[in-house]
Amino acid sequence: MHGATARLLADGRRLHLQHGPIDLVIEASGRADEVALAYRQACEAFGPVLDELVAELPRLRAPSGPLPDGAVARRMAAAIAPFTPVFVTPMAAVAGSVADHVLAALVKGRDLDRAYVNNGGDIALHLARGTFRVGICEDPVAGTAGGIVTLSPGDGIGGIATSGWRGRSHSLGIADAVTVLAETAARADAAATLIANAVDLPGSPRVTRTPASDLAPDSDLGARPVTVAVAPLSPPEIDEALARGEAAARAHERSGLIRAAFLGLAGERRTVSGAHPAGATLSFASWRTKACA
Incomplete structure (x- = not known):
């Protein structure tokens, strides 16, 4: 995964992905085989994220300019667009965009009851069945x-x-x-x-x-x-x-x-x-x- 690490936490249910400053805790609920495949997909999607963001940092630190190329960077630019003309750069949405990106990969083609990707308190959610109780x-x-x-x-x-x-x-x-x-x-x-x-x-x-x-x-x-x-x-x-x-x-x-x-x-x-x-x-x-x- 090119410098990124992945491991199951001690409870055996949550997946921990880490690369540099990005630290994700992920949990998916559903059939065991579906969860295993979902975790594999999340790992594959997470691998290149940090390197792609670093390559586009000058653009992401500016409030306007050409649209970025990377998948996460595009999410960041799209997230801030409706809030202009208030000063805001794509970096205001970096943690949430990484969480969204990994969650999209996690759930793609999978039948999961619910799932979340927690990026330091900024959390992407998937809820097909049941509820989430959030503090x-x-x-x-x-x-x-x-x-x-x-x-x-x-x-x-x-x-x-x-x-x-x-x-x-x-x-x-x-x-x-x-x-x-x-x-x-x-x-x-x-x-x-x-x-x-x-x-x-x-x-x-x-x-x-x-x-x-x-x-x-x-x-x-x-x-x-x-x-x-x-x-x-x-x-x-x-x-x-x-x-x-x-x-x-x-x-x-x-x-x-x-x-x-x-x-x-x-x-x-x-x-x-x-x-x-x-x-x-x-x-x-x-x-x-x-x-x-």
């Missing part, structure tokens, strides 16, 4: 979930992604965590990034920022100031920041780009959720502190 991240540092969402096959949700200033990537905003449910993981990834950016207090002395390029010289954000610290906020400040993010989330939900969003800041929460194609709302528990599962 919504509220605080990525403390490892707590703010509620549980139950997903069914008719909900039209194929991806979940989380973003925030304390996560793996830099953020222009101050959200502790924004989790988005969407049709694909790539779309959820891009939307979570932009909604988390919108949860903000522009110009506030309570927020410490530094140019992204000072933290990572090759950042796709360039010299844009990213959040590195947030001092304790007053209730009105928390409300103002969350209202900005909620407005962005509602706009994306109305346009059909996302199905639901969960925003968390300093222990306060906002939920944006529309109706699924059958007209019913998503089934999610009232937000309350739970241990992340």
